[in-house]
Amino acid sequence: MRLTSAIRAPRRAPLLQVAKSAIATVAAWLVAGWLIQGPPPVFAAIAALLVVQPSLNQSFAKAIERSVGVIVGVAIASGLGMLFGDATWVVLVAIIVALIVAWAARVTAGTANQVAISAVLVLALGATTPDYAVDRILETIIGAIIGMVVHIVMVPPVAVTPAHEAVDRVGEELARSLERLADALTAQQTRAQINELMLTARLLRPMVVDADEAIVTARDSLSLNPRARRYRRELDEVAQLLAVFGPIVTQTIGMTRAVYDHYDASLATEPAVQAIADQLRRAAHDIRLDLRRTPRAGDVEPTATTTIPALTAPLQLTAPSATNWIVVGSLMEDLRRIHYQLSDERSP
Numbered sequence: 275m276r277l278t279s280a281i282r283a284p285r286r287a288p289l290l291q292v293a294k295s296a297i298a299t300v301a302a303w304l305v306a307g308w309l310i311q312g313p314p315p316v317f318a319a320i321a322a323l324l325v326v327q328p329s330l331n332q333s334f335a336k337a338i339e340r341s342v343g344v345i346v347g348v349a350i351a352s353g354l355g356m357l358f359g360d361a362t363w364v365v366l367v368a369i370i371v372a373l374i375v376a377w378a379a380r381v382t383a384g385t386a387n388q389v390a391i392s393a394v395l396v397l398a399l400g401a402t403t404p405d406y407a408v409d410r411i412l413e414t415i416i417g418a419i420i421g422m423v424v425h426i427v428m429v430p431p432v433a434v435t436p437a438h439e440a441v442d443r444v445g446e447e448l449a450r451s452l453e454r455l456a457d458a459l460t461a462q463q464t465r466a467q468i469n470e471l472m473l474t475a476r477l478l479r480p481m482v483v484d485a486d487e488a489i490v491t492a493r494d495s496l497s498l499n500p501r502a503r504r505y506r507r508e509l510d511e512v513a514q515l516l517a518v519f520g521p522i523v524t525q526t527i528g529m530t531r532a533v534y535d536h537y538d539a540s541l542a543t544e545p546a547v548q549a550i551a552d553q554l555r556r557a558a559h560d561i562r563l564d565l566r567r568t569p570r571a572g573d574v575e576p577t578a579t580t581t582i583p584a585l586t587a588p589l590q591l592t593a594p595s596a597t598n599w600i601v602v603g604s605l606m607e608d609l610r611r612i613h614y615q616l617s618d619e620r621s622p
Contacts, residue, residue: 290428291328298322298424302417309416310409313399317344317392317410321417326425328433328495333425337418342381343388344414347372350389351396352407368393434505434512437492440485441516444478445565448519449558451475451526455533456551456558462539475530478523482516489513515564522561522615525608532604541601550605557609560616 299322306318321340327333351368358364372393376386396410451474458471492509496502533541541547 290431291326294424294428295323295326297428298326298421301424302420305420306413306416310413312406312409315413315417316395316399317413318417318420321414322421322424325418325421328431333422336384337422339382339385340388341415341418343385344392345411346375347389347392348396348407348410350375351393354393355397365394365397368397431495432502432505433488433492433495434509437485437488437509438512440481440488441512441519442565444481444485444516444519444523445561447481448478448523448526449561451478451530452554452558452561455526455530456554458533459547459551459554460542462542463537465537468534468537472530472534475527478527482520482523485516489516518564518615519561522557522612525611525615529605529608532601532608536601536604538601544602546602547605550602550609553609553613557612557616564616 299319302318302322303315306315321337321344324340325333325337327336350372354364354368354371358367369390372390373386376389381389392410396407454471454474458467463471489509489512492505492512496506496509
């Protein structure tokens with residue numbers, strides 16, 4: 275299982291990504307082979323293959339990384355080859371020198387590896403003349419340019435929809451968690467039901483993490499993307515919505531934990547708890563209302579709700595019993611914070 279998880283991705287890459295990589299690699303091989311006579315254009319094919327990344331921003335960074343690494347690596351290999359010939363030990367020395375130069379220049383790990391790999395390839399192919407070095411550098415640049423062109427022409431993917439869907443899932447599950455908590459407060463629960471309530475609430479945290487990662491991926495997909503203007507405002511609104519939901523998730527888990535730690539069957543008979551449960555249902559309504567107000571890009575539809583905020587009615591409480599005053603006080607403080615997050619007066 276560990277070996278499988280180390281070599282397999284959670285999901286397949288889009289077929290479009292595979293097609294772009296294949297087209298860019300073949301095109302780079304053919305074009306570089308036609309323009310530069312000599313050995314097979316291995317450097318061009320590798321450059322094109324590495325440059326085609328999921329986003330244009332990543333592709334541009336990889337093109338720079340690949341080109342710089344090849345230039346430095348070829349220069350090191352050519353210099354050592356012309357000085358010491360093509361003995362086997364020269365390859366080992368080239369690797370060490372390439373890594374030391376990359377370390378001294380404080381380049382990224384990918385660039386450092388590329389320097390060493392390029393040096394090894396040049397020496398392994400057995401040609402260290404200046405003309406050969408220049409040809410390999412030009413070949414790499416051709417491959418990187420072709421990779422970028424193919425990536426741009428074949429519609430760079432925009433990952434805003436997955437981010438929107440992830441935030442929608444957070445909002446809908448958050449609303450359901452508040453409603454489940456309200457139901458648990460208004461009807462007697464078994465210990466098993468309270469345990470299940472706590473476990474379910476804790477699942478909100480990884481959902482928020484996934485949504486945040488989806489937003490980061492979406493922002494990266496818009497960098498240098500010609501279609502970015504159409505989607506940037508939508509992504510900003512989605513990110514702002516997640517920023518609203520994040521603290522509410524913390525408060526919801528805290529309220530559930532208070533009930534989990536201090537649950538007593540008499541809670542269901544407390545007038546104050548009944549009022550709090552009503553406020554929790556109103557908060558769930560307003561969370562779904564926020565989901566409806568945000569332009570939707572996915573298929574997740576929130577439960578039907580009215581278009582009027584519900585978390586506005588004043589809350590009237592009577593003093594709780596001595597048995598339940600701790601849990602009631604804790605619920606009230608978290609409810610106040612939820613009200614602040616959902617109110618129009620909250621700071622942006």
